[in-house]
Amino acid sequence: HSVLTQPPSVSAAPGQRVTISCSGSSSNIGSRYVSWYQQVPGTAPKLLIYENNRRPSGIPDRFSGSKSGTSATLGITGLQTGDEADYYCGAWDNSLRVGVFGGGTKLTVL
């Protein structure tokens, strides 16, 4: 099982807003930056959010990130069918001294 915990799946209708949670501990999310990745099946992951809430250039502001304590959240507004993908959170774990990912969340846009 993964060090970071994500819901296996979420779904929402086009145009709606969805959030994906990522739960960790004081040794990872609680003390380090969180990043988020989008992976469309058959393609490589793409960085969506880094340093908890910053977007790389080219990522629309429909995507947002936040962190509180030992949990982080990815928000997506104005859902589009093209947003259907797997989403992963990632962080460094200070105690284990390793990188860790969540198990991934499959987003379905109904």
Add this chain to the structure above:
Amino acid sequence: EVRFLESGGGLVQPGGSLTLSCEASGFTFSNYGMSWVRQVPGKGLDWVSSIGIGGDTYYADSVRGRFAIFRDKSKDTLLLQMNSLRAEDMALYYCANGGLGGSGLDVWGRGTAVTVSS
């Protein structure tokens, strides 16, 4: 444009060795940490190893002592030497610039597949 070209994957017997390469272009390679992440088809992302700007290295427990990450700055190439390969190492291996401890894994390659089977 930042790009990575991974190579070196293939079929290897259990206990065998492979060296993966990731040729970088479009940025100053020596100024960035680099990472390897693997993924079994249909499964999630699995961090494997990272190397910092100063050459500091980090490994997942599952590969420590068997895998070695290093970089050839003269060729802007990241390498992953994999020894004593096991069936559970079979996956698609991605390289990416950056690290999970910093500003995330910025740009990813397309991956190179490793199959471990007799």
